[in-house]
Amino acid sequence: MLNIKNLQARIGENQILNGIDLKVNAGEVHAIMGPNGSGKSTLASVLAGREDYEVTGGKIDFLGKDLLELSPEDRAREGIFMAFQYPVEIPGVSTINFMKTALNQIRTYRGQQALDAVSFLQLMKEKMKLVEIDQSLLNRSLNEGFSGGEKKRNEIFQMAMLEPKLAILDETDSGLDIDALRIVANGVNKLRNKNNATIVVTHYQRLLDYIVPDYVHVLYKGKIVKSGTKELALELEAKGYDWIKNEIAVA
């Protein structure tokens, strides 16, 4: 599904990604971990097409398309979804209105008809249940005055609405209490199937108890320095990052 080869990117003079290789197949869940500032959000942003980041080398293939050639909105329409680490506020625009606009633009791109009001409402009700979110929240201005947990849950609701092929969750677990964490993780799990894939960026093993990854990667100084299975996450939890840093220093 996704094939990243030797990806390099910078912002201004700062080289942040230094040759990333990553392959994600349909049906898989990949966890990306790594110390603060190692480039996890940058990688997510580059995948989503944020223009502040200049790609200085490498290739990304997404479902047979050259991802780097696509505009951010077309990437979304092709099925890439990013749950933001810091979702922004849009005053005066409700989540419902926002989703209606998004869904209809995506459908138009795919040559489908816009959803009529009834079908949209039906879809919304169904997805609300899935992520256990209250309609009153969806009627409010997007993210405005939302608690940290509400913002994250709203991101997952949007993901449920748009049914992406590749979802990138950037620290969706941060700021969630135990119950919310379980609800969000359950939502993600319910949306999983053999045709889609998920990349989970997290600092905590805890989330991976709920969303069980097929692979775990450690990002450090803009490179994937170690990959493994879910046991790697447990090891990191126990030992921290120093042993990996040391390993690299030795090598």
Place this chain on the structure above:
Amino acid sequence: MSKSNQVLEEITSKEYEHGWTVNLETDEAPKGLNEDIVRFISAKKNEPEWLLDWRLKAFRQWQKMTEPKWPNVTYPAINYQDIIYYSAPKQKVKPNSLNEVDPELIKTFEKLGISLTEQKRLTGVAVDAVIDSVSVATTFKEKLSELGIIFCSFSEAVKEHPELVKKYLGSVVPIGDNYFAALNSAVFSDGSFCYIPKGVRCPMELSTYFRINAANTGQFERTLIVADEGSYVSYLEGCTAPMRDENQLHAAVVELYTMKGAEIKYSTVQNWYPGDKNGKGGIYNFVTKRGLCAGDHSKISWTQVETGSAITWKYPSCILKGDYSVGEFYSVAVTNNYQQADTGTKMIHIGKNTRSRIVSKGISAGKSQNSYRGQVHVMKRATNARNHSQCDSLLMGDQCGAHTFPYIDVENNSARIEHEATTSKIGEDQIFYCLQRGIDEEAAVALIVNGYAKEVLNQLPMEFAVEAQKLLALTLEGSVG
């Protein structure tokens, strides 16, 4: 030569010939303004003596006045002797079909979702009898007259209801109120008159659209709305479709008058030609709009969506004379490219327990300048006056300007005045968030801007609000990135 001068220059280059005698047979006055011209206009309209005198008085006042220089706008000097102040409504050559109309205009209409019938009406395409708006207007008028509501052109009102016109004309905006109001009073061409009798609630939104013979009276328009005790009316002015006019200077006057317990809700969508991307051309819109809450417990509410004109100078105001009267001002003013807007309101609290509310949302893009200017004046007698003002500015890009000029005068200690102001920018983060959800930039800007202006748009009548939303998006098209 500056761009605007050029436009004025193009209109004509003939000098005003002094001593010219009035020839009633001509359809057009020579350019320039003097007493003869004022007499000519009045004679052309068969006006009664008192109205001519009123015009002349206004003209004499105007001559002694100077153009205001305090608005935060710049434009080349206007040569008032270079303007034609009267020309009879011309039968323009009507296009036979929409195919003959400027395709750019049609494209805009389509984006605004304006129906084909409406497109034809706006572009003057000859329409067949069945869909002719005149027939709609006739039934409409019959309904209103059953209720005793008077709704007609100003000229008609002068003929049919002189006592009402005489009583209220200039009662809210006196002839010498300001330079442009004085000019309008001297030379106004036509406009609308509306009277709602005691206790009547006007069952439909009144708009000039439904007024028969609403010919092009754009340049010096005069509107007078009188709401008698306990009555209510909602009035719509303008339309979202782009309006072009060969006259560059527009100076309209609108007067609203509410008696005890009456309410007038006045909504405007102003979309005059703003000039091109380089700031060439465009309408100068210098408007005086004021409402007088004469009676106790009366209410006047202004809602405006201002997207057009090269220069806007406009302060719809409320004089809260009656005790417990209420004034409201809701405004969205958008400027793009080289547009300049200096707009806001005045709330004059005279009566006791009067309340006013101001919500102003400025949006500036391109190289435009957008100023809010608002005055809240609480007079000595106005015990327990309340005002709440919210003035927000939204900037798109870094070449535009937003300015706020609040003036607060309080002469009574019991007053409670609250003023809030914010300035924000459409963030790249917001845009990217939308893009990431598959929403393209144009739609993203529309979404964000409409969200920002929601509080004001919500005040508009339903269908108008939908059109206004599209209009905002269209005005700002291509102003990000």
